[in-house]
Amino acid sequence: MTAAPASETALSRYRVRAAGLAWAALTVSIFSGWFVVTRFSVTRELRIWDITALRFGIGALLLAPVLFRNRARLSRAAWGVGLVFALLWGVPFVLLVALGLSLTSAGQAASIAPTLMPLFAGLFAWAFLGERQGWQRWSGYAAILAGLSLLLLAGAAVSGPPNAAGIAALAAAAGMWAVYTLLFRRSGLAPIESAALICFWSAVLFLPVYGLGGLSRLGHAGAGEIALQAVYQGALMSGVAIFTFNRAVSLLGSSAATAIIALIPAIASLLAIPILGEHPSPTEGVAIAIIVAGVLLAARRPGPSQPPDRRREVR
Numbered sequence: 001m002t003a004a005p006a007s008e009t010a011l012s013r014y015r016v017r018a019a020g021l022a023w024a025a026l027t028v029s030i031f032s033g034w035f036v037v038t039r040f041s042v043t044r045e046l047r048i049w050d051i052t053a054l055r056f057g058i059g060a061l062l063l064a065p066v067l068f069r070n071r072a073r074l075s076r077a078a079w080g081v082g083l084v085f086a087l088l089w090g091v092p093f094v095l096l097v098a099l100g101l102s103l104t105s106a107g108q109a110a111s112i113a114p115t116l117m118p119l120f121a122g123l124f125a126w127a128f129l130g131e132r133q134g135w136q137r138w139s140g141y142a143a144i145l146a147g148l149s150l151l152l153l154a155g156a157a158v159s160g161p162p163n164a165a166g167i168a169a170l171a172a173a174a175g176m177w178a179v180y181t182l183l184f185r186r187s188g189l190a191p192i193e194s195a196a197l198i199c200f201w202s203a204v205l206f207l208p209v210y211g212l213g214g215l216s217r218l219g220h221a222g223a224g225e226i227a228l229q230a231v232y233q234g235a236l237m238s239g240v241a242i243f244t245f246n247r248a249v250s251l252l253g254s255s256a257a258t259a260i261i262a263l264i265p266a267i268a269s270l271l272a273i274p275i276l277g278e279h280p281s282p283t284e285g286v287a288i289a290i291i292v293a294g295v296l297l298a299a300r301r302p303g304p305s306q307p308p309d310r311r312r313e314v315r
Contacts, residue, residue: 020251023244024260030241032267035110037232039101041225048098049215051233052091054226057207058234059199066196074193081187082197088180089242090202096173103166108155112162112170113177114264115148115291118298120178121258129182137255140297144262147290151265154283181254184246191246199238259298266292 038051067074101109119141125131133141152162184194210216218226248257266288280288 016251020248020257021260024248024252024257027241027245027248028261028263028267030236030244031114031261032110032264034232034237034241035101035264037228038098039105039109041221041229044225045217045221046225046229047215047217048095048102049210050217050221051098051229052094052202052206053210053216054229055094055233055238056090056199056202058230059195059238060203062235062239063192063196063199066192067200070193074197078187078189078193079197081183081189082194083201085180085184085187085194086198086201086205088176088183090198091206093173093176096169096176100166100170100173103163103169105162108152108162108166109170111148111151111155111265112167113174115144115262116171116174117178117181118255118259118262118295119145120175121181121254122298124178124182125255131255133255137259137298140259140294143290143294143297144259145294147287147292147294148265150287150290151284154281154287157283158281178258181249181258185249185254191243191250194246195239195242198242255298259295262291262295262298 041051097109097113100113104112122133122137122141126133156162187194189197245257245261248260252260
């Protein structure tokens, strides 16, 4: 009599996990290209101020109907939480990553920021929320850190050591991102609501400074470059990526979702082979394999001694 309900429960958990992995995979795909697309423009005519304005200005316009439709449900406290989220994954985050990109490279930035996320998320969850990570996740975090270190050493052997200030900026961005993932899961906001609030508050805080400060260089860039950044930054990053990542966090939990984001260096390296003709060195290949192994460990479901995060339905 109990076999059927148990089987249905197991199937339901499998479907939830499969859906979470699918959302995380889509997020990784978008983020992998973001470092390259952003680096493309900040080394040409556009500046980070233009990238930020396009990202959150267009994102706020696209997601404004969400806030209008849900205005009766969003309390004053929810708007306050949205402001906190914007400070963690809004303008400050983009500026820190852009600073890291300008001082390092797209490859180094894509290796450092996403890879440090699960380390910070796991450490913060353990230190401040009392979440037991278990030996498998700690082993995964250690493997991710070891793979990142080897990847940076391999890059330093070719192009010299990375800029210390650039690494610090990327590490700070990763820490802010990790804090956001922990807070979002407990916020009670739906993924699309969080994305809309982040874009709204970021636009409110940044666009007046951008306009009144004479920071725009849009007139110096070609229409194609502006269109590329408008679609990628405004639609994909500010709307789609925030929603898909929030959805992955809701279904998988913050630790597992952020661990999967650490696959970005591996995906970016694989994409570079057919698109750019860039082949990773044997050392870089080993480093990427270590990172992948660490992700698989860190993303595993908690064992019996480590209760999983409480699941909640996302509207």
